[in-house]
Every structure is written in structure tokens, then in C-alpha cells.
Amino acid sequence: MRLILQLVVVAAVALAGSAAVTAADWNVPLTLGLGAATAVLLLLLAYAWIVRRTEHRPVDELSLRAAGPRLAQGFVIGAGLFAAVIVNIAFLDGYTVAGRGSVSGAVALFGFALAACVTEELLFRGIIFRIVEDRAGTWVALVLSSLLFGLSHIANPHATVWSALAVAVEAGAMLGAAYAATRTLWVPIGLHIGWNFAEGGIFGTDVSGTGGPDGLLRSTMSGPAALTGGGFGPEGSLYALAAGLLTAAVFLWLAHRRGRITPRRSRRPAGSEAGATLTR
Template sequence: MTQLGETREPGRLRRFIAYPLTLMVIGAAMVIGALVIVSIGINLFDIGRNSPLGALRGLAAGLAPVLAYAVFGRWVERGPNREFATPGAARELGLGLLLGFVLMVGSAGLVALLGGFRIEGVLGLGNFWTMLGVALYSGPFEETLFRAVILRQLERVVGTFWALAATAAFFGFAHLANPNATFFAGFAIMMEAGILLGAAYLLTRRLWLAIGVHSAWNFTQGWLLSIPVSGTGPSPGLLVTSRTGPEWLTGGDFGLEASVVTLVVATLAGLAMLRRAWQRGEFVAPRWQRNQTKL
């Protein structure tokens, strides 16, 4: 029996589960599993993607991983859910949406100045509901998986720098499975999105800013500018646009994300946020260095 005021040492199984890399695997499985289950359920119904119900379909697919992460935090990791803390959420989400829009429009504008992008006219509503659904799904799901689960748990072992590098590389590698992907496209995603979105999380230690950037980036590119999002094919959105010139400038069939211009613009923005996170003391040393300081 334990005396009053004493705390019991966690058992071997609990210590194994509580190890960061174990938590990373369990958390990733729960987040992905929730998305798969909800997607299977949604696909049982004949819902047109480019309709208001299609957008709700995307919202459901985006909320499922977030709810799974809340269950993971409460019952598996047994810690506070800081990543979705509500104080300041509206401000950070709004700033993220604005930043994602500005970065994509700014990149397109620079490509246009170099002769690689033109606005031919206005189409109308186009694939509005489809791209809204994509934005409502992609931001919450991918940021929960890559930043809240993988980056955060890796950081506890290898430190912020190596965790960011690993998740950025993994994020770029994952996009190589997309249609029309090239090795340069994967490298561009690694640099511009892996660093930018990782920095958005590290700066706030919440996901609202990163989700806003991610969702607005996809929606602006796919609907407003009618550019393929990560190689997913033609995207008839609000504007009728054309891209002509070398692939290093236009991004080719993968879309503007594979343009050197976008690579430079978004990476610089990410590095600026990383510098701010460093100044605010948000970087964590690797576990072996932290242990040495305790000796």
C-alpha cells in the first residue's frame, strides 16, 4: 500500500506508451484512422463534391482528425490540449488565412511580372464548393498530423531543429505521391510549406495559425487563381488564368507550389517566423543535451 501523499510510479506499459515516439505512432494512427473511417462513411452517400453538401463533407473530414486528437490527448497522452486552445484562436486563424492568401497572391503576382502567369477573364463560381471542402479538410487534418503529432513528439526527443527538418522532409516526400509530382516539387513543398507551417506552429505552439495558412493557401490557389493544387489537375475557379513559360517559373502541371518564385517567397516567410520563434525561446534542445544539463 502507498502512504497518503505518495504518488505511484507508472507501470512498465504506461512508461512505454508515454514515450514520445510511441505516442507519435499511436497519435498518427488515431488521426489517420479517424479520417479514413469518416471518409468511408461519407462515401456511402451520393454527395456531389461541388455543392454545399460537398463542402460540409470536407468539414466533416477535417473535424474527425481534430476530435481524434482530442481523444488521444485526453486518454492516451493524458495532457492538456494546448494545440487547440481557444484563447486567441480567432485572431491566429484570421492572421493565418490572411497570410496564406497574401503569400499565394504575391507569388502569382511575381510570376506574372516575369511573364509566366496571366488573368484571361472571370469564370464565376466555378469549383467554389469543391475547393472550400478541400480547404476545410486539408488544413485541420495535415496540420494535426504533421505538426501536433509528429513534430511535437519528435521535438521531445531530437529537439526543435531536427524535428522541424524531419517533418518538413516527410511533408515534401508525402507529396511525391500526388499526380504530376516531380522531385523538385517535393523539395519545394519541403522548403516552402514544411518550414512555413512548422514555423507557424512553433511560433504560437497552437495550430490555428498553421491551419489558417494551409487552408487559405490551397483555397486561393485552387479557386481564386484556378491553379492546380499540388498536382491535382486543372482547377476551374473564379478567374480564368493561364501559365506559360519554363516549369521552374510556372511550376508546370504540379501548380505554382513548384515554382522557384513561390519557393523563395514562402521559405523566406517561414524563416522569418522561425527567427521570431527562436527569439521568443520556443526552440527545445535534444533530449540528450537536456539530460546533460541536469548532471
Template sequence: MTMFDSARWTHPLHLGERGFLHPGPLRWLRALGWAVALFFLVAITSFSTSDVLGKLWPKTSGPGQLAAHILSALVGLGIYALAVRLAEKRWPSEIALRPLLPQLSVGLLIGGAMFVAVMAVMATFGLYDIQPQGAAPAWRAVSKAIQSGFVEEIMLRAVLLRLVWRAFGPWVAFIASAALFGFGHMPNPNATVFAAVAIALEAGIMLAAFYALTGRIWMSVGAHAAWNFTQGYLFGAAVSGGDFGPAIARSVARPQFPEWLTGGAFGPEASLPAMAICSAVGVAATVMAWRAGQFAKSPT
């Protein structure tokens, strides 16, 4: 028996049964329409809050920028909870607070450990030049990790994955949410089709599997945030083509190796080692969710 066999980790999936999602004609269409509306409602309110609050403090104020991102994440969670309560006539168990700390902690450990494993492979085979830089302020990296971890997981897993699952079942939902997550990175600097496919396969599937396994978004939030923080701050590598700010190391792909092997200027998440390690974790989590009956039983 594993720790995930206990009710502490695996909870029933609540996809929505009442209100706007009541059983009846065209529920699949209502679910899709609600997914689009809720996706943009969370995105607009959360990112607008971050922009407005971020302007209240100088960009050089690390604590101020961190506070802005924390508040924007809380606004996103609050708006999501209120909208689900009003439209679906339920309190959203997928963001229940009781399992937050244990599941978030496990997600943080998994996300950090996965990226360390990726860079261990890179260092072993000489694919990256990794140079220590010394102490550096972490405000910007923590801010970005919170925004990507919390807000993106609400939008991609609590909204899109859940409601497409409601409309068409789990496998279409897995594919749709992973594809949007991967190809949503295409506008980023140095993005390639291979990078988008890599992110869809390694992260899109894995983060969806954590949600399916636990019935909550917290493990996905933790893994997403910790991966980005470890990548951008601890190793100082590019994160989806962007800069996470000051870092305690600097990691750059060696140019003599192909980009599909190292991720190139986009970052290690677009590399073959990352795809292999994260996909293995995603498959394992999917199998565990399957064995726990999260796919087979009728959603509550």
C-alpha cells in the same frame, strides 16, 4: 515590440510529459511509436468519416460535400484530443479553442497574401497566362481547403512535429516533418523531386515555424488552407498537381519557361518564386520563435 511579443500569440510548447510520455528510459522510442500510432489514428478516422459522409450526398451537392469535410475535420480534432487525453494525461493546448479565431484569421491572411504575391511575380515576368473566368461555385474549393488545412496540420504538426520534437529536439523535428510533408506529395499527378523539395523547404519549414512561434496549430491551419484556396479557386491554378474544381480564373504556366521557374503542371507551389517568398516568411517566423525563447527554454 511586435504583436507576437504578447501572450495572445506566443504560448508555451507542450510536447507531453506524463502518461505514455513520462520521463524515463526510452522516452524517445515511446514518442516515435506514439507518433506513428496517433498519425494513422487521426488519418484513418478523419478520411473514413469524409468518405462515408461524402457518399450520403451526390458528388454534385456542394453543401453536402462541404458538410462532410467539416465534420471529418471535427472528427480528426476530437479523436486527437481524446487520444492525447487518454495516453498523455493532458488536454492538448496545441488545439486550444480560445486563440483559434485570432490565430486562424492571421494565418488565412498570410496564406492568401503569400500566394497573391507569388502570382504577382508570375504575372510581372509573363511566366503565367492568367485569364478571368467569372463567378463560380466555391463549395468544392472550400471543402478541399478545410480538409488539407485542418486534417493535414493535425497529422503533420500536432502529431509528427510535436512528438519528434519530444524525441529528438526541434531541429530534427523541423527536418523530419518538412521532408515528410514535401515528399508526401510525390504520388500526386505531375510531381517531381524538385516539387517535393520546394514544398518541404517553403511550406514544411514555414508551417512548422508558425507552430513553434505560437504553440498552437491554428496559424498553420489558416495559412495552409488559404494558400490552397487562393491557388485553386481565386487563380484556378493546379494545386499539387490536382484540380480544385470550378474557379473564377484560370492560370496556366507558359510552356516556354522551365518548370523549376513556374511549377509547370504541378502548380505554382513548385516554382522558384513560391520557394523564395514562402521561405522568407518561414525564416522570419523561425527567428521570431527563437527570439521568443520557444527553442531555448525547456518545453512545458
């Protein structure tokens, strides 16, 4: 029941925020402001409120004590990973810089990324992964939340069964593993924002099949879909799949080393280790 209640509350707030951000139609101050308001003032507060009401505990996975460093840490990892993907694609002439883009477009894309990434992390890692893990263990939670995350992208423009599976494996597994290793949502939130912003806001490629204004760079992509991801964008490429799998493996190794892989229903309160650091 708590899973359903939490999903309903967060999803309802997310839908309202998404409608507002979409209505802004890439107006820079409106998209940035509404994106930030949706992410910070609405979604995070709604998540914290419903978790307290249904679980009667502090929301340690969103502890403000380490929010800044953890967000920055995740952002750097996510942006760096996507940059590595693009460099590899460009090495085989799949990605070409066509010229300078737009700073205002990059700012608008950042606002959009804030709302979208916080929404997805709260739903798929904060609610689904965390609650399923508490009942069925880390591996079941990782597989289920990853598959649902990939499935949620199947209706995107240019999406295919392959692209949905790629998102499930490269992003769903990586972000779930990041939460398992750190027990804070700030790291996967930052990682997700960094990846998406680098994808659209810096390198000017489509994000999960969706376009938008030019980022800091204007680009063209050409070549086989296995290299470039086709119309879905680089997230459908084998390079993105490899980067996500490698990062997921590192986070899972860290989770195992720290004793945070739960084989069965946890006997301790959910999220009790949420404030732990990545360097513990």
C-alpha cells in the same frame, strides 16, 4: 508508442473523411459540408481525444480561446503569400487570367481545403513535429517533419523529386516554423488553408498537382517550369520556394526571440506553451 497511436487514430479518421469528400465529386453543398464535418467534427475531436488519452494533458495547442483570431491570422498570411507568388509569376507572363470562374467552384474548393489542410497539419505539425521536438529538439523536428511532408506529395499527379523537395522546404518548413513560433496549431492550419484556397479557389491554379473545378478566376500558365511549377502547379516554382523560405525564416526568428527553439528533449510538458500569442 504515443506517436504511433496518434498517427493511427488521426490517419484512420482522415482516410474515412477523404473518401467521403472525394465521393461527393465536387457537389458544392456536399463537398463543403463533408469537408467541414471532416475537419471540425471528426479530425479535431479525434486528435483532442487521442492526445488526452496518450499524454494526459489539456490539448492547449488547439485551445478554443484564440481559435478564431489565430485562424484568421494564418489565413491572411497564407492567402497573401500565394497572391505575392502569383503576382511575381504574372509579371513575367507566366500566369494569365482567362476569365471569370465559378463562385460555387470556389466554395467546393474551400470545403476540400478544410479537410485536406486540417488533416496535414494535425499529422505533420500536431503529431510528428511536436512529439519529435519533445525528444530531439526543434531543428530535428523541423527537418524530419518537412521531409516527410514533402514525401507525402510525391504520388500526386505531375509530382517530381523537385516538387516534393520544394513542398518540403517551402511549405513543410514554413508551417513547422509557424507552429514553433506560436505554439498553437491554429496559425499553421489557417496559413495552410489560406494558401491552398488562394491557389485553387481564387486564382484557379492546380494545388500540388491536383485539379478541380474553376475557382473565382479561370487561368492559364505558360513558360519554364522554374517559373510556373509546370504540371505540378505554382508550388513547384522558384517564387513559391522563395516565399516559403522567407516566411519560415521570419517565424524561426520569432521562435528564437521568444525562447521557443528547443535544443534537446524538453523537460516541460509537450504543448505547454501552446496558448501563447503571435505578438508576445
